Amino acid sequence: KAGVTQTPRYLIKTRGQQVTLSCSPISGHRSVSWYQQTPGQGLQFLFEYFSETQRNKGNFPGRFSGRQFSNSRSEMNVSTLELGDSALYLCASSLGHREETQYFGPGTRLLVL
Amino acid sequence: DAKTTQPPSMDCAEGRAANLPCNHSTISGNEYVYWYRQIHSQGPQYIIHGLKNNETNEMASLIITEDRKSSTLILPHATLRDTAVYYCIVRGDRSNYQLIWGAGTKLIIKP
Secondary structure, eight states: OOOOEOOOOOOOOOEEEEEEEEEOOTTTOOOOEEEEEEETTHHHEEEEEETTEEEEEOOOOTTTEEEEOSSSSSEEEOOOOOGGGGGGEEEEEESTTSSSOEEEOOOOEEEOO | OOOBBBOOOEEEEEEEEEEEEOTTTTTTTOOOEEEEEEEETOOOOEEEESSOOEESSOOOEEEEESSSSEEEEEEOOGGGGOOOEEEEEEEEEEGHHHHHHOOOOEEEEEO
């Protein structure tokens, strides 16, 4: 099976812009979770989608949003980018039962100038 | 949320077993212990998980103490490619089954 894929792999934006990142889960996986990793804060949970519905949400401002499509692919959007949004954004997929193991993609590295 | 404590760094000689400890003294009965590793800011790689019993797969072994307050990840024959940050995570209903990450252990395998 192909693993989790994320596009784009690298992205450079300027402050105030918005960005959309994409994640394609492992075939058959219905849950997609998003995480942000920065040197200062480490890995932090953003949100989780299951069957096109947000099931869990971390402690991030409303500028961070996401959605999931009927084929389980997911996108996350960050509006009004700030310098502090520079990070590695990771997507993980699982079958959907909450206790199932999550498998990660390679991440999208976002640099905000 | 249940938290974990890991040493910030460890060294191990190539070919030897690497034993990575983790304390999770506040773990509850239905929470699992998960191990992931991350190499060079790539996506984290799942290694192994367990609830009560010791577990083994092709990558590693997980030894969980009887009181479940600590565990050890064992890489039986470490290679240079095992150099990575290793994360021990307790996961269950108290965290809504999401992965709550600590700082991990930086494992350096030396030739």
